[in-house]
Amino acid sequence: MIIKQADFVKSAAFERDYPEELINVEFAFVGRSNVGKSSLVNSITGRSKLAKTSKTPGRTQLINYFLINKEFFFVDLPGYGFAKVPKAMKKEWGLTMERYLASPRKKLVFVLLDIRRVPSGEDLDMLRWLDHYDTPFKIIFTKMDKVSNNDKVKALKDIRTKIDFDNDDVFFHSSLNNKGKEEVLSYVESCLTGEIE
Template structure:
C-alpha cells in the first residue's frame, strides 16, 4: 500500500465529536505512554510531523483522527501508564479511550508493545479488554532497533511468559529505520480490501 496523503482531521473526547464514519475500517493505535505511537504513525504515513512526538510520556491526551488517502482514518489514542499526571487526569484519559474502544465504529486496534519490556498489567488489561469485547486487534512490537537479534530472541521469550502469540501473528517495527512498515501497510490494505476476517 502506498500512502500518498495523510492529514490531521480533528481531536475528540466524546463520541459526538468523532468525525463522520467512513465506509472503510478505521485503524486505532493504543499503547502505554512513550511506546512510540506517534513515531509509528509518522513512519507509516511518511510524514515526520503528522502526529506530535514527545520525550515526555503522556502527551497524547485526546483522540486524534488522521484521514489517510481520503479513504480511511488512523486514530491515535491517549497513552496509558507512567505519565506524570494527576490520577484524576489519568482516569479521564482512560474513560476517553474506553468510550472509543466500546463505540460501534468499524475498527481494528493496533496494540503497541515495547519489545524491550515485559508487558505491564495495563498492557495485559488492554489485551483482555479487547478480547472480551470481541474487538479485532493486532500487536505491534516497537523499538526493534534498540536490541540485537540475540536480545530480541530473549525479549520475546520473556514476553511470551505473559502474552500468548506466534511471531507470524504480530508485527515488528522500528521508526528509526522504518523496518516493518511495509508489513503493517500490507495488512492495512488487506483489511480495507476485505481480505482479513
C-alpha cells in the same frame, strides 16, 4: 499500499465529536505512554510531523484522527501507564480511550508493546478488554532498533511468559529506520480490500 495523503482531521474526547464514520474500517493505535504510537503513525504515513511526538510520556491526551488517502482513518489514542500527571487527568484519559474502544465504529486496534519490556498489568488489561469485547486487534512490537537479534529472542521469550502469540501473527517495527513499515501497511491494505475479515 502507498500512502499518498495523510491529514490531521480533529482531536476528540467524546463520541459526539468523532468525525463522521467512513465506509472503511479505521485503524486505532493504543499502548503505554511513550511506547511510540505517534512515531509509528508518522513512520507508516511517511510524514515526520503528522502526529506530535514527545520524549515526555502522556503527550497524546485526546483521540487524534488522521484521514489517509481520503479513504480511511488512523486513530492515535492516549497512552496509558506512567505519565506524570494528576490521577484525575489519568482517569479522564482512560475514559476517553474506553469510550472510543467501546463505540460501535468499525475498527481494528493495533496494540503497541515495547520489545524491551515485559507487558505490564495495563497492557494485559487492554488485551483482555479487546478480547472480551470481540474487538479485532494486532500486536506491534516497537523500538526494534534498540535490540540485537539475540536480545530479540530473549525479549520474546520473556514476553511469552505473559502473553501467547506466534511471530507470524505480530508485527515488528522501528520508527528510526522504518523497519516493519511495509508489513503493517500491507496488512492495512488487506483489511481494506476484504482479504482479511
